[in-house]
Amino acid sequence: MDSGGIDKRRLYELLWVAPAGPRRGPRPAFTLAAIARAGIAIADTDGLDGLTMQRVAESLEVTKMALYRYVPGRAELVALMLETAIGEPGPPPTGVDWRGQLDDWTRQMYDRFRRHPWAHAATVAPRVPGPNELAWLERVVAALADTGLTGGERLDVAVLLLGHARNLAQHASAGPAGQGREAAFTVLVRGREDRYPALDAALRPAAAGTVGDPTLDFGLARILDGIAVLIATRATGVG
CATH class of the missing domain: 1.10.357.10 (Tetracycline Repressor, domain 2)
Structure with missing residues (x-):
């Protein structure tokens, strides 16, 4: 396990060996892909700051300890989410x-x-x-x-x-x-055109709207x- 708390061997197994479920206990109720999709749904709405093992477990209607039987931690969960989201x-x-x-x-x-x-x-x-x-x-x-x-x-x-x-x-x-960047700059420059005349001139075509x-x-x-x-x-x- 590295200094960041990630079990690299387990992460490699999750990504590349893709076990069907927990190594012991009852028959698995979820696939890793289903768990990843549950995490993606939370992160798409609330970002990584809003992603916790508890929230993912609740969305799947299981306990957090049950979720740990599939995924050892949040970092490994994010890695699975990324693999699924990128596709x-x-x-x-x-x-x-x-x-x-x-x-x-x-x-x-x-x-x-x-x-x-x-x-x-x-x-x-x-x-x-x-x-x-x-x-x-x-x-x-x-x-x-x-x-x-x-x-x-x-x-x-x-x-x-x-x-x-x-x-x-x-x-x-x-x-x-x-338009995210231009829109943010336009808000800041508005009312300060005399201080940033070149930026104001450059942003005007963007504010008018462009195709693509x-x-x-x-x-x-x-x-x-x-x-x-x-x-x-x-x-x-x-x-």
């Missing part, structure tokens, strides 16, 4: 190059974090990833397989795109799609532009 990645789009595949991947990941804002806090610390998370990583690495990037660089691309999707989803959870998610679009396009330059230099033997 398996959708199939890559057909007929597109690496850029189209990574664009689709990032938008799918952004959507997952938008639907489950608590997942941001659940993924910022070192931890044991589950099968679904590795399946998402597999898609990025596979999309870049023939680009000339090294294995480490392909992994770095996945981390970069994940960070972009996760951080923007966190901002967006404060308001309508893609321009913040996600802009950052994603620039990241993919940079990756394209690196791939091009590898092809010419320069980089």
Whole structure:
């Protein structure tokens, strides 16, 4: 068990071996997936701060001690919730190059974090990833397989795109799609336009409303532009 109180061996078993239920006692009444979904329902409404083993147990109509027979603690429960909430990645789009595949991947990941804002806090610390998370990583690495990037660089691309999707989803959870950040800035600048004239001018188009998610679009396009330059230099033997 590490300093954070997580039994890493047990967590690995929960995520990767997926036992059907408690190791001893009566026939299991719940699956780990059902327990995870109960936790997700609470966290989606009240965040991780509102998530307790007691509340999950109550939602399943069992005692907290009964729940511990399935999941050893809250940290392990959150790991199961994250694996379930993220789910398996959708199939890559057909007929597109690496850029189209990574664009689709990032938008799918952004959507997952938008639907489950608590997942941001659940993924910022070192931890044991589950099968679904590795399946998402597999898609990025596979999309870049023939680009000339090294294995480490392909992994770095996945981390970069994940960070972009996760951080923007966190901002967006404060308001309508893609407008959380702008809406928050607009409130602060209102009445102080003389002090922040450049911000005021920049925010006016956002306040007027735009189609789609321009913040996600802009950052994603620039990241993919940079990756394209690196791939091009590898092809010419320069980089």
